[in-house]
Amino acid sequence: MLAYSLRRLLVAIPTILLLIVACFFLMHFAPGGPFTSERPLPPAVLANIEARYGLDQPLWKQLWDYLYNIVVHFDFGPSFKFKDRDVNDIIAQGFPISLTYGSLSFLAATTVGVSLGIAAAIKHNSWIDYFAVGLGIAAQALPNFIMGPILILTFTLWLGLLPGGGWNGGQWQYLIMPVIALATSYMGSIARITRSSMLEVLNSNFIRTARAKGLPTRTVIWRHALKPTLLPVVSYLGPVFVYVLTGSVFVDIYFSTGGLGQAYVGSALSRDYAVLLGVTILYGALTVVVNLLTDLAYAWFDPKIRY
Amino acid sequence: MSLFSVKDLRVQFNTADGVVEAVKGISFDINPGECLGIVGESGSGKSQTFMAAMGLLPPAGQALGSATLNGQEILNLPINKLNKIRGDDVGMIFQDPLTALTPHLRIGQQMREVLQVHEGLQGSAARARCLEWLDRVRIPEAKRRLDQYPHELSGGMRQRVMIAMSMLCNPKLLIADEPTTALDVTVQADILDLMVRLQKDEGTAIALITHDMGVVARMCDRIQVMRLGQFVEAGDTREIFRAPQHEYTRTLLDAMPRIDAGDAPKALDKIEDPLLKVDDVKVHFPIHVSGGLFGRKVPLKAVDGVSFDIRKGETLGVVGESGCGKSTLARAVLQLIEPSGGNVSWLGHPIVGLKRAELNKYRKDLQIVFQDPLASLDPRMTISASIAEPLKTYRPDLTDRERKEMVAQMMERVGLKANMINRYPHELSGGQNQRVGIARAMINKPKLIICDEAVSALDVSIQAQIVELLRELQQEFGLSMIFISHDLSVVRAVSNRIMVLYLGRIVELGDGEEICSGPIHPYTKSLISAVPIPDPDVERSRQRLKLPGELPSPMDPKAALRFLPSRLAAGQTDYVPQLSEVKPDHFVAEHDSLDTIMNGA
DSSP states (O other): OHHHHHHHHHHHHHHHHHHHHHHHHHHHHSSSOTTOOSSOOOHHHHHHHHHHTTTTSOHHHHHHHHHHIIIIIOOOOBOSSSTTOBHHHHHHHHHHHHHHHHHHHHHHHHHHHHHHHHHHHHTTTSHHHHHHHHHHHHHHHSOHHHHHHHHIIIIIIISOOSOSSOOGGGOHHHHHHHHHHHHHHHHHHHHHHHHHHHHHHHTSHHHHHHHHTTOOHHHIIIIIIHHHHHHHHHHHHHHHHHHHHTOOHHHHHHHOOOOHHHHHHHHHHTTOHHHHHHHHHHHHHHHHHHHHHHHHHHHHHOTTOOO | OOSEEEEEEEEEEEETTEEEEEEEEEEEEEOTTOEEEEEOOTTSSHHHHHHHHTTOOOTTEEEEEEEEETTEEOTTOOHHHHHHHBTTTEEEEOSOTTTSSOTTSOHHHHHHHHHHHHHOOOHHHHHHHHHHHHHHTTOTTHHHHHTSOGGGSOHHHHHHHHHHHHHTTOOSEEEEESTTTTSOHHHHHHHHHHHHHHHHHHOOEEEEEESOHHHHHHHOSEEEEEETTEEEEEEEHHHHHHSOOSHHHHHHHHHSOOSSSSOOOOOOOOOSSOSEEEEEEEEEEEEEEOOTTTOEEEEEEEEEEEEEEEOTTOEEEEEOOTTSSHHHHHHHHTTSSOOSEEEEEETTEEOTTOOHHHHHHHHTTEEEEOSOTTTTSOTTSOHHHHHHHHHHHHOTTSOHHHHHHHHHHHHHHTTOOGGGTTOOGGGSOHHHHHHHHHHHHHTTOOSEEEEESTTTTSOHHHHHHHHHHHHHHHHHHTOEEEEEOSOHHHHHHHOSEEEEEETTEEEEEEEHHHHHHSOOSHHHHHHHHHSOOSOHHHHHHOOOOOOSSOOOOTTOTTGGGTTOHHHHHTTOTTOOOOEEEEETTEEEEOOOOHHHHHHHO
16 A cells, blocks of 8 residues: 555656646746736836746746746745745645635535435435435535625624624634535535435345344444445545635635635736646645545445555 | 244335235245245246345335244334344345445454344354354355455355355244355355255255256255246145146246256367367456556466367357356457457458458458347347447448338347337346347348357246247358357257366367266366256256365466366476367367366365
8 A cells, every 4th residue: 555655646746747837838828927917018117027037038948947946945936916925925824724614614514414415315215315405406506606695694794693704813703604605515415425325335235134134224324334335425525625625716705714715716817827836736736645545545445445 | 833934925016107016925834944945037026025024125115914933923023123033033145145245344244243233242252153154164264264355255255154144143044045146056056065054954944045946956845936926836846846737837947958958959060161260369468466666467367278160050159167268258259359369260361450440341240149138238229220230330232121121020030029129128128138139140140149148147938038049040040159158058958069168278178968968077077067957856866076176266377277286286387288189079178187186186
């Protein structure tokens, strides 16, 4: 398993390099640049600024310098939009915020979703089953950019219970709405996947064997049915984990949380090459690590899988 | 007093089309220590009867009537009371040992929980009891098995584990639902032997649910023949085999081919130019094994140097146990997978390594019928569209009307009704779908058809009809056939010659009747002796040749030389046993004497 993990991480290096190169060229080929604005700068000034950020160099040289700085100094360069801030700063400030509400959302979506799905499958065709199925559909119809305004309207404007936005060091009152907004739709999907997976497992031959052995229902469900049920859920959770960890632009905008999502989308719109690339690499690296963790988790759920 | 008694049992299912009655009021008794056979084809309700009694029906099913165990009513008991009976007084084993054990729990864990629940036995006492039972079902290296996962064991071993697990609490009744249907013949024979011994030693009564008259002949004291949810005949096994009263029982018995009797085709004379010549074909798959940072690949020799030819109008039967490479060989012959070595020539033209377009010219004459009729038809195409498809490829000159005409003719020829043309595969039965598969293969009048386990998934009576159809078509169109099956009795009934494969190599090839009545190679002998014969007197007096060891894995390099222990002892692990012609047209692979093999392993 160790050899397998090492091998996977080694393969990740060229993957991420490829990702950087592809993003780099895509961005530079897109029309416009970080210093294009509605009122064009005088050519002399533009040339000056571009020289300062190295944008006057040939593309391959820019790429080389960029990669060199990352590999040697772990420096992702300065932001083109925010003077005196570099990419490392921006990520260091936004990522912990995204990480906090993201992992809480993940935890909430997973625990509630899985429990609901299991309950629905065990009590197939009962009110809890219909509730779970209904919630699954509703949650998918209510993505976070709809949930956000609804939550603010309800809890801040009508009930006046929760602050309508801000971060405040991650105090719990400020966390509740972002977490709910982000978690709901994933929760619905997880409940749906868990339910159908559990229904399938409960129909399988080895569950019949477990019942024929006279095991109590409780043991049949928890000991025999749970692990195989969660296998497809885990493969869905991997990508979800990356999404929620890197934050959501909508959550950041509605609740002014200041997470990475906002910085990411902002940088794409303003061609802030350095920030965009920096966050993309973070996404890429996270994806690689989470995919590896998912694959290792498989081995725990299914002994047939050995690395 | 009878041990288990069922009175007027009905099983109903609520479906979208209304209530369907799967079991229509049946009554029977099982006495202590006896083996009762419940015989019937799929859909007869034989499994549902026992599922209902044990409270294992799916949620849509409900049971009415009465089932008593030792005089106590058990039908529709609340689950907590039922759980005191299941696994304790009544053990159950099921058809598919590959899926019947929980994949993520170790064998030991799964066995111990039975003892924990029923007897409160834990720790080393429980472990000792599990070990004792694994030994009693003769699992080699029982201690190691306790810590293994189900997928690490072969199918036969898993079924032994199932038996050991269901016997842990010394049940009075063992319900065995098609316990050997998914197993190879030699493994089946082992499992049946084991069950006979348990019945004798422990006095356990057995309810054996099966469709296989050969298994019944070997095992059962009494039989109940079931059809469409009702019993049509009941009585002593010998009586029923000697003089079946009901028409359906007679059909079942007649449909069952026998390896020791009945007509079998003779080998055709050797000819100069065979239709198909297969020369030293090899198919090796690279298998990834762990080791080092990047692992390494070792070849799995699925087919390892097979040569034979097919004469015009003959049927060559190919038999062997799972993993022997029968299906891989078929696919390699048709170039559906590219052989790693060797040559295949069709009417003298080599067809290995041809480009797709060139190969397609030959494909018209080389067709295949697969095992699973439903899975091998496109679910979104009507059956007439499936049958017509090869015509569109090879006869683009035909008009729509001509094509329809040909499809209709072919459908009639294979026994499909004309009003079925617009049906979809899921609307037809397994036998009907297989007729579609045959019609599709036959529509271009090929010269060779490969039947890859084409009748294995079908009920015996349907199987007999399909075999009959294939024979007629062969006569009519003079086509040749390669008939691949694990069922030696069926193969004998259709084949002029039989080829026995073992781990990708030929061990014996010759006239079908000669192979079945006078096998020469020890492996063929053990295979033939394991085939159950649907006649209780013959079956119970037969001596079985049981070779030492479990069915070997193709990944085990030593397994290839299982019949040449002398070469193994001499360290020649790469030695390839040579075929020699012991009689005209009868080839046998080199092997040591039977005594050496029996003592060697």
